[in-house]
Amino acid sequence: MKDAVARLVRDGDVVVIEGFTHLICFAAAHEIIRQRRKDLTICRLTPDLVYDQLIAAGCARKLVFSWAGNPGVGSLHALRRAIEKGTPVPLEIEEYSHFGMVARLSAGAAKLPFWPLSDYRGSDLPAANPLIRTVRCPYTDEELATVPALNPDVTIIHAQRADAEGNAQIWGLYGVQKEAAFAAKRVIMVVEEIVEPSVVRADPNRTLIPGFIVDAVVCEPWGAHPSYAQGYYDRDNDFYVAWDDVSRDDARLQTWLNEFVDGVPDRAAYMDKMPGLRERLKAKPRFCEGVNYGF
Amino acid sequence: MAVRAAKELRDGDVVFVGIGLPNLACNLARATHAPNLVLIYESGAVGAVPDRLPVSIGDPALVTDSLAVASMADIFQFYLQGGRIQVGFLGGAQVDRYGNINSTVIGPYAKPKVRLPGSGGACEIAIHAERVIVVAPLSPRSFPEAVDFATSPGHAGKYGTRKQLGLPGGGPQRIVTDVGVLEPSPDDGELELVGIYPNATVDDVKAKVGWPLRVRADLEKYPAPTAEELRLLRDVLDPTHLYI
Numbered sequence: 001m002k003d004a005v006a007r008l009v010r011d012g013d014v015v016v017i018e019g020f021t022h023l024i025c026f027a028a029a030h031e032i033i034r035q036r037r038k039d040l041t042i043c044r045l046t047p048d049l050v051y052d053q054l055i056a057a058g059c060a061r062k063l064v065f066s067w068a069g070n071p072g073v074g075s076l077h078a079l080r081r082a083i084e085k086g087t088p089v090p091l092e093i094e095e096y097s098h099f100g101m102v103a104r105l106s107a108g109a110a111k112l113p114f115w116p117l118s119d120y121r122g123s124d125l126p127a128a129n130p131l132i133r134t135v136r137c138p139y140t141d142e143e144l145a146t147v148p149a150l151n152p153d154v155t156i157i158h159a160q161r162a163d164a165e166g167n168a169q170i171w172g173l174y175g176v177q178k179e180a181a182f183a184a185k186r187v188i189m190v191v192e193e194i195v196e197p198s199v200v201r202a203d204p205n206r207t208l209i210p211g212f213i214v215d216a217v218v219c220e221p222w223g224a225h226p227s228y229a230q231g232y233y234d235r236d237n238d239f240y241v242a243w244d245d246v247s248r249d250d251a252r253l254q255t256w257l258n259e260f261v262d263g264v265p266d267r268a269a270y271m272d273k274m275p276g277l278r279e280r281l282k283a284k285p286r287f288c289e290g291v292n293y294g295f
Numbered sequence: 296m297a298v299r300a301a302k303e304l305r306d307g308d309v310v311f312v313g314i315g316l317p318n319l320a321c322n323l324a325r326a327t328h329a330p331n332l333v334l335i336y337e338s339g340a341v342g343a344v345p346d347r348l349p350v351s352i353g354d355p356a357l358v359t360d361s362l363a364v365a366s367m368a369d370i371f372q373f374y375l376q377g378g379r380i381q382v383g384f385l386g387g388a389q390v391d392r393y394g395n396i397n398s399t400v401i402g403p404y405a406k407p408k409v410r411l412p413g414s415g416g417a418c419e420i421a422i423h424a425e426r427v428i429v430v431a432p433l434s435p436r437s438f439p440e441a442v443d444f445a446t447s448p449g450h451a452g453k454y455g456t457r458k459q460l461g462l463p464g465g466g467p468q469r470i471v472t473d474v475g476v477l478e479p480s481p482d483d484g485e486l487e488l489v490g491i492y493p494n495a496t497v498d499d500v501k502a503k504v505g506w507p508l509r510v511r512a513d514l515e516k517y518p519a520p521t522a523e524e525l526r527l528l529r530d531v532l533d534p535t536h537l538y539i
Contacts, residue, residue, distance in 0.1 A: 020338050020367060021353020045367075046415075069412035071351035072314055072537075083410050095399075097414035098337060099371040106368055118376050121460040122395075122448025123418045128404045142461075172358045173339045174366045230355050237350045286359060 001190070001223075001266065004216035005031040008186045012061075013153040014041045016105075016184065017050060019227060020175030021071060021235070024050050025158035025190050027223035027267040033057040034262060043150060045101045045176065049226065049243050052076040053261070055091060056253050062092040064150070066101045073240055077247040087250065095129055100147045105176050107149035108183030116144040155184035157209060158224050160232060162189055163197040166214030169206040172230030181209045190218045192232050203290075222271050222278070233281040296430055297323060297528060297539060298520040299492075300384075300471045303428050309333045310382040311375065311420055312343075314352045315538055316430050317384035322348070322532050323524065335374060337416040339365045348533055371416070375423045378463060383424030385417050385467070386431055389442045392506045393484050394449025394467035396421065396429065397442035404444060414446050421447030426468040433472035439505040450484025457484070475500050476517075480509070490515035 009015060009032055017025050029050045032040075036059075042051050043064035048071070054060050056078035063079070070076055082091035096104065099119055107115035116135060126132040126145070135146050157177050162168035166189040170177060181187050189209065194217070200207055211217075221232075226239035247253045264270045271277060300320035304310065306329040312321050322345070325332045334343045338353040342362025349357055358364055365374065374380060387396035388411050398417055402408030421427055431437060445452055450466055457466055466484075470477040475491035487509040488500055493516065501508045520528075533539050 021351050022338075022355070065413065067412050067415035068410075071353070072349075075410075075412075080410050084407065095413055097418040098367065098416040099376070099419040102367050102371050117372075117419075118463070119419050119422060121422065121462060122445065122452060122454050122457070123414075123421075124399070124404070124445045125414065125418060128399075128444075171364075172355060173353055173364060175339070175353075176367050178366065179368060228355055230358060234355060235351070235353075240350070283355075 001027060001031045001218045001220055004188050004218050005035055008154050008188055008215055009037055010153070011037055012039045014043065016043045016152040016155040016180045018044060018155065018175055018177055018180040019158055019224070020045060020173055022173040022175065022227065023158040023170065023177065023224050023229055024048060024227035025156050025223055026050050026225060026227060027220045028156045028188065028190055029054055030261045030270070032059060033257065043152065045098050046071070047076060047079055049076070049240065052078045052247060053257065055079050055082050056088070056247070056250070057257055057261070058088045060091060061089070062094065064094045066096045066098045070240060070244060072237070073244050077244070078250070078253060081250065094131065095125070096132065096147060097125060100132065102176055102179065104147045104150035105179035105183045107147070108151040109179045112149060114146040114148050116146050118144060120145040150183060152180070152184045154186040154188065155180045156188045156190065157181050158190045158229070159209070160191065160229055161193050161195045161199070162191045162217060163200050163211065164194055164217060165197070165211030166209070166217040167197070167200045167207055167211040168209040168214070169200060169203070170208045171206060174208065178208050181213060186215045187213055188216045188218065189214045190220050190223050192221055192223070192229050194219045220267050223267055225271070225281070231283050231286070233283055236281055296432070296471055296473050298524050299476060299517060300428060300430050301327065303469050303471065304329050304332060304382060307331045308381045309335060309379060311335050311337065311380045311384065311424060312352070313384045313386060314349065315386065317386070318349060319528065319533055319538050320430070323527060326527055326532065327524070335370070335380065337367065337370055339367055339370055341365055341374070348537055350537065371419060375419055378423065380423065381425045383420035383427045385420060385427055385429050385447060387417070387429070387446065389437055389439055390429060390431055390470060391438070391442045391449065392440055392486060393451040394429070394470065394479055394486055395442045395445040395452050396447040396449065396467070397444045399444040399446045401443055417447045421449070421464070421466060422462050423464045426465045429467050429470045431470065431472060433474050433500065433503040435503055435505050438503065450479050474503065485509065487511055488514065490517050492517050493519050
């Protein structure tokens with residue numbers, strides 16, 4: 001992880017760490033914090049705790065997003081401090097709806113300059129964000145909303161498994177992982193486990209991202225905690241609830257970052273700091289029946 | 296509120312579910328009068344049958360035993376924009392006279408007094424779902440004459456009416472609050488009181504709304520929740536009292 005971030009994430013980059021609730025790569029964000037990256041433009045549908053931490057650590061200059069809360073809990077306090085008070089550094093924002101963000105990444109992945117969508121009429125969002133515009137359909141003459149392509153310098157994807165080339169298989173919620181990976185100039189693939197190519201080839205329909213668009217493959221078990229990996233470990237809902245208290249006060253949040261991010265060399269050491277966590281969150285087995293790929 | 300919201304759902308409805316009370320209402324409806332409800336979450340779970348109350352709309356329990364898992368691009372383009380969703384549930388910090396919903400900012404956008412989470416999928420749900428059910432406790436602060444920011448369009452506003460804008464969905468059809476239910480007038484889309492709960496009075500409700508509230512002549516009086524409904528909510532669906 002250290003090498004991948006050192007090589008592929010640069011100051012001033014447009015960075016996407018995706019995963020909708022599921023498969024959010026906190027391990028990569030922590031490494032970005034440890035390496036003191038700065039002036040990043042960070043984009044995600046839901047900034048979640050992962051960007052609250054990057055913002056608190058002073059790594060971000062700008063946030064592009066569509067829903068900025070702590071899911072099921074409340075506010076993201078570091079993000080709100082940065083927007084409302086400009087601390088620790090002022091944060092510029094660019095705001096869409098979920099559909100708008102999905103469409104931006106779809107356009108980026110398809111190498112189109114924009115994506116048309118039936119959205120935003122009657123909403124104040126286009127007035128708040130001048131990049132949400134309209135186009136007239138050449139066939140029906142109807143007016144459609146448009147959003148510009150998003151092509152990140154680097155996208156970081158967390159997946160359950162991949163082979164050594166980064167041919168990655170994801171099951172459970174996909175979010176916008178595929179679109180975010182194809183839209184990016186560089187892709188870091190982080191996985192719970194590296195498997196033999198034969199495992200991937202035995203079930204090709206489950207492969208979401210091909211290795212030939214991947215620039216680095218990192219094996220990082222528990223790399224998504226406190227997010228989750230279906231079939232590996234559950235979401236740490238208690239952590240999300242506790243974050244409300246930790247992040248409410250900047251001094252306390254900085255103490256947390258010092259201890260759990262800067263105070264550890266890697267993810268394994270981070271997990272070791274919380275004894276019993278692996279046992280508490282480990283997924284129960286629930287296998288599906290395979291299918292016949294023969295001909 | 297959860298019991299009333301559940302009753303707004305019809306068996307077989309395809310519902311776009313939000314987190315919190317809507318989620319509880321959908322699961323109550325599924326356990327009572329609407330066993331064939333199809334629950335769709337914007338996270339991608341289609342036909343979800345969660346066996347624990349999900350804390351987030353991306354909970355892993357939504358995937359286990361679901362009918363399908365779709366990418367979010369499919370969810371928004373094919374399911375929602377494609378017109379396949381009958382009911383969308385929305386909440387918000389403010390709901391105004393014409394059902395516009397604000398979940399973005401209190402105060403001016405550039406210098407907000409309170410920064411709220413933002414649209415998420417709310418804007419497009421309000422535009423495309425056949426009917427939208429809003430669940431929000433009533434108070435003068437949350438039901439002003441006009442919202443500070445229209446995240447999700449209601450029936451009329453500074454950009455025009457739904458018809459003028461050509462919005463495909465029906466917009467907020469029922470606003471379920473903690474004292475009664477509001478509904479848009481068929482004439483001009485203004486929200487009117489159509490029903491109240493047993494312990495509420497019309498004057499109470501009027502005092503909690505930021506515009507002169509019209510009351511339907513055939514005002515409904517809703518029965519109190521039954522013992523069975525309360526048992527299901529408290530003991531089965533939300534045993535750890537996450538939402539109630």
